Each structure stands twice: as C-alpha cells, then as structure tokens.
Amino acid sequence: MIESDTCFYMENKIYTEIQNSFAEYLTEKKLRKTEERFRILEEICTFPGHFDICALHRKLDDQNFHVSKATLYNTLEVLIDGGLIVPLQVSCNAVQYKLRKLAEMHSHVICTKCKTIREIKNYFPKDQLDSVKTPRFTPEFASLYIYGLCSKCKNKMQKKNVSDKKNNKRKQ
Amino acid sequence: MIESDTCFYMENKIYTEIQNSFAEYLTEKKLRKTEERFRILEEICTFPGHFDICALHRKLDDQNFHVSKATLYNTLEVLIDGGLIVPLQVSCNAVQYKLRKLAEMHSHVICTKCKTIREIKNYFPKDQLDSVKTPRFTPEFASLYIYGLCSKCKNKMQKKNVSDKKNNKRKQ
DNA sequence: ATGTATGCAAACCATTTGCAATGAC
DNA sequence: GTCATTGCAAATGGTTTGCATACAT
Numbered sequence: 001m002i003e004s005d006t007c008f009y010m011e012n013k014i015y016t017e018i019q020n021s022f023a024e025y026l027t028e029k030k031l032r033k034t035e036e037r038f039r040i041l042e043e044i045c046t047f048p049g050h051f052d053i054c055a056l057h058r059k060l061d062d063q064n065f066h067v068s069k070a071t072l073y074n075t076l077e078v079l080i081d082g083g084l085i086v087p088l089q090v091s092c093n094a095v096q097y098k099l100r101k102l103a104e105m106h107s108h109v110i111c112t113k114c115k116t117i118r119e120i121k122n123y124f125p126k127d128q129l130d131s132v133k134t135p136r137f138t139p140e141f142a143s144l145y146i147y148g149l150c151s152k153c154k155n156k157m158q159k160k161n162v163s164d165k166k167n168n169k170r171k172q
Numbered sequence: 173m174i175e176s177d178t179c180f181y182m183e184n185k186i187y188t189e190i191q192n193s194f195a196e197y198l199t200e201k202k203l204r205k206t207e208e209r210f211r212i213l214e215e216i217c218t219f220p221g222h223f224d225i226c227a228l229h230r231k232l233d234d235q236n237f238h239v240s241k242a243t244l245y246n247t248l249e250v251l252i253d254g255g256l257i258v259p260l261q262v263s264c265n266a267v268q269y270k271l272r273k274l275a276e277m278h279s280h281v282i283c284t285k286c287k288t289i290r291e292i293k294n295y296f297p298k299d300q301l302d303s304v305k306t307p308r309f310t311p312e313f314a315s316l317y318i319y320g321l322c323s324k325c326k327n328k329m330q331k332k333n334v335s336d337k338k339n340n341k342r343k344q
Numbered sequence: 345a346t347g348t349a350t351g352c353a354a355a356c357c358a359t360t361t362g363c364a365a366t367g368a369c
Numbered sequence: 370g371t372c373a374t375t376g377c378a379a380a381t382g383g384t385t386t387g388c389a390t391a392c393a394t
Contacts, residue, residue, distance in 0.1 A: 032368050032373060053358080068376045073359065080284065086319060093384080094358060109306050112252065123304050124296060124316060132295050132318065134281050139320040144296060146304065147258065148311040204348060204393050225383080240351045245384065247349095265359085266383060 015045050018084060018101065025082035039065050040075045044085060044099060049106075049119050052094040083140070100141070107144040113153035187217050190256060190273065197254035211237050212247045216257065216271060221278075221291050224266040255312070262289055272313070279316040285325035 022041055026033050043059055044051070051059075053072055060067060067075075076097060079085045086103045088096050096117075104126070106119040124144045132139065194213055198205050215231055216223070223231075225244055232239060239247075248269060251257045258275045260268040264287050276298070278291040296316045304311065 030369095030373095034368070034374065036375075069358090070360080070377080071375055074374075083284075086284065107304070109309055109311070111309070112255070112258070112312070118309070120304075120306065123300075128295075129318070132279070132292075134292065134318060134320070136323040137281055137283070137290070137318075137320055138323075138326055139281070139318045140284070141320075142316055142318040144314055144316050146301070146306060146309075146311045146314045148306070148309055148313075151308040151310075154310055202348095202394095206349065206393070208350070238351095241383090242352080242385080243350055 014101065015042075018045060018099070022079070022082060022084055025084075026078075029082075031078065036067050036071055037075050037078065040067065040072065041079065041084065044079070044097075047099070049102065050088060050096040050098040050117070052096055054094060056097075088143075103143055104141045107146060109146045109148070111150040111153055112147050113149055116150055118150075186273065187214075190217060190271070194251070194254060194256055197256075198250075201254075203250065208239050208243055209247050209250065212239065212244065213251065213256065216251070216269075219271070221274065222260055222268040222270040222289060224264075224268055226266060228269075258315075260289070262287065275315055276313045279318060281318045281320070283322035283325055284319050285321055288322055290322075 019038065019041065022038070023033060025031075026037070040056070040060070043056060043063070043065075046059075047055075053069065053076070057067075057069065057072060076085065076087075080087060080097075084100055085097050086100050088098060088103070088108075102119075105122050107121065107123045109118040109120055110116070122144070124142050126141065129139055129142050132142075191210065191213065194210070195205060197203075198209070212228070212232070215228060215235070215237075218231075219227075225241065225248070229239075229241065229244060248257065252259065252269075256272055257269050258272050260270055260275075260280070262268050262280075262282060268289070274291075277294055279293065279295045281290040281292055282288070294316065296314050298313065301311055301314050304314075
C-alpha cells in the first residue's frame with residue numbers, strides 16, 4: 001500500500017546522530033539501554049518512509065533478531081516520547097510510524113480511493129511554522145497531507161463512468 | 173480527548189448543499205437513498221470538528237435513531253468515497269472522521285503526548301495547493317497537521333524534570 | 345420482483361495487559 | 370540486589386464479515 005519516490009536512506013552520520021540522541025534521552029529519563037532498543041531503532045532507520053509494526057517485526061526476524069510484539073510496542077512508545085519517531089495513522093488497519101527526521105522532510109500525498117501514500121518534499125518547512133499562531137501550544141514540526149486521486153484510480157474511474165453511460169444508453 | 177476552539181456549526185444552506193451532493197453521488201453510483209444514510213450524514217453535520225464511530229453512534233442513539241455499528245461503518249465508507257467526509261491522520265484508538273468541508277477549512281494541532289486534537293484556521297488554503305508539484309496525481313485538497321506539545325503536557329513534563337533533578341541532587 | 349442495505353452475532357486482528365523470568369544498573 | 374525490561378499468553382476493543390431479513394428501485 002505504500003510507495004516512496006524519494007528513495008532517501010539515512011546516511012551514517014545522521015544515523016549516529018539519531019542513535020546518540022536516543023541514548024541521551026534514555027539517560028535523561030533513567031531508562032535502560034538495552035540491545036533490543038538500539039537494534040529496533042537501527043532497523044527503523046533503514047526504512048525510506050513509513051512502516052508498521054508488522055513490517056518492522058518481519059524485518060528484524062529476517063536479520064535473526066527476535067523480539068516480541070509487546071517489546072516492539074513498548075519500544076516504539078519510548079521512541080515516540082523521545083521524539084525520534086512519529087506515529088501517523090493513515091486509515092489502513094495498522095498505525096504507521098516514521099522517523100521524525102524523515103517526517104520533517106516530507107509532505108504526504110494520499111489517494112482517497114486506494115489509500116496509497118506517497119512522499120514528496122515538504123511544502124511546509126519549519127520557517128513557515130513560525131508564522132502559525134497556536135495559542136497554548138508549542139509546535140515542533142508540521143506535515144502537509146494532500147488528498148486526491150492517483151492516476152491509476154482516476155483512469156479506472158473515468159473508464160467506469162464511460163461504460164456506465166454506455167450502459168445507460170443501451171437501457172434507454 | 174477532543175476539543176475545538178472554532179465552534180463552527182454548519183449553516184442550513186451549506187447543510188442542504190452537502191445533502192444534495194450526497195444524493196447526487198448516490199444517484200450517480202446507483203446506490204440506494206435510505207433513511208439511515210441521510211440521518212447519519214445529518215448527524216455528522218452537527219459535529220463542530222472531528223468525531224469517531226462511537227461518538228456518532230451515541231449521538232444517534234440519543235436522538236432515538238438506532239443503527240447498527242455495521243451500518244455506520246458501511247455508510248462512512250460510502251461518505252468517504254463520495255468525498256463528503258475524510259478520515260483524519262491521528263493515532264488514537266479509533267479512527268477520527270470529519271466533514272470534508274470542515275477539513276478544508278482547518279489545520280490541525282495535535283499534542284503528541286496526550287493526542288488531543290485542536291482545530292485552527294487552515295494555513296494551507298487551496299490557492300497554495302496549485303504551487304505543489306504532484307506528478308501522476310490530481311490533488312483535491314490539503315490539510316496541515318502541526319505536531320507538538322499542548323501547554324498541559326508541557327507543564328507536566330517540566331515539573332517532572334525539575335523533581336527528577338531534585339532527586340538527583342539528594343542522591344548525590 | 346430484484347438485488348442492495350441493514351442488523352445481528354461471530355470472527356478478525358492490532359494493540360494492551362498481567363505476570364514470571366531476565367538482565368541493566 | 371533491585372527493579373526496569375522482556376516474552377508469552379490471554380484479554381480487549383475497534384473493525385470486518387457472513388447471512389437472514391427488510392426495503393428502495
């Protein structure tokens with residue numbers, strides 16, 4: 001259901017930065033630095049866009065690193081609190097997550113018909129955020145969601161309409 | 173979990189417009205015009221912001237109009253396909269929906285901690301949409317999601333940090 | 345008359361919870 | 370040694386599905 005034009009993979013430097021910031025957060029909050037937490041974050045960094053728990057679980061399994069779903073949910077919660085990833089519920093069955101660094105870089109293009117999400121460069125960067133008035137609220141980042149029809153669905157719909165009209169004429 | 177500053181209620185004229193557009197859609201797609209479908213849409217129009225299935229169900233029950241959850245899910249699907257409502261991108265337990273007319277008018281301010289959604293005037297109106305390049309995609313409307321911390325959560329967090337530091341000093 | 349829409353109950357599946365075992369500090 | 374973290378299995382709850390009945394066309 002998900003595709004990504006912007007084949008952006010984390011550079012090593014950025015990845016180390018993310019890892020460090022997670023370690024800092026864990027120290028600050030007096031949480032334990034377990035192997036699971038870091039392996040999970042590492043795996044997350046290899047996703048070019050968003051992912052759901054199942055995909056992440058599979059990917060870790062493929063690397064022969066087995067964690068329980070419960071641990072995954074726990075860890076994602078910690079990563080969200082630490083500001084390293086963001087949840088974004090698109091109306092598929094499972095919640096989608098995404099590295100916050102990536103989320104800050106992207107806008108989202110969503111086909112209302114087939115629910116495919118595509119990521120494009122962010123059309124609402126941080127400096128624009130300063131001009132937004134949000135009383136009693138401290139904004140951290142913004143993301144733009146653009147709804148519409150992908151070319152496939154649009155084509156299907158047009159064909160359907162044409163054949164509908166033909167059928168109508170035949171019936172008359 | 174939900175609050176709304178902009179106490180916007182649908183004017184009658186707009187409401188009739190919405191109803192008509194739904195009727196048109198049903199005709200076009202050869203779907204049946206049932207009482208349930210129109211009562212559900214009517215009730216949806218009274219929400220000043222977003223809602224979830226449960227709230228909608230309760231509201232209809234209060235009006236002594238009883239529909240099954242299955243019918244609600246079916247109807248919402250039809251309303252989405254017809255472009256009358258949109259599902260929102262928030263990760264709460266239940267999917268949030270919203271009249272598309274309202275979604276077009278609003279930006280969304282979401283606290284990443286307590287998941288409260290607040291609605292503010294749209295900072296990404298339609299004319300800006302023209303400047304966005306979305307290849308193989310026909311955009312219809314856009315909505316801006318601003319993530320951050322609400323004042324309550326921020327206060328809580330600061331208090332926690334302060335007490336953490338105090339504890340650290342005591343221990344030393 | 346026909347076949348779509350509804351209601352109900354069961355099924356499904358993502359997420360949460362409780363608890364014993366493990367391991368970071 | 371202590372207590373947070375993990376893993377497992379059971380519970381929860383939102384959503385979907387299957388099927389008999391109702392009703393829009």
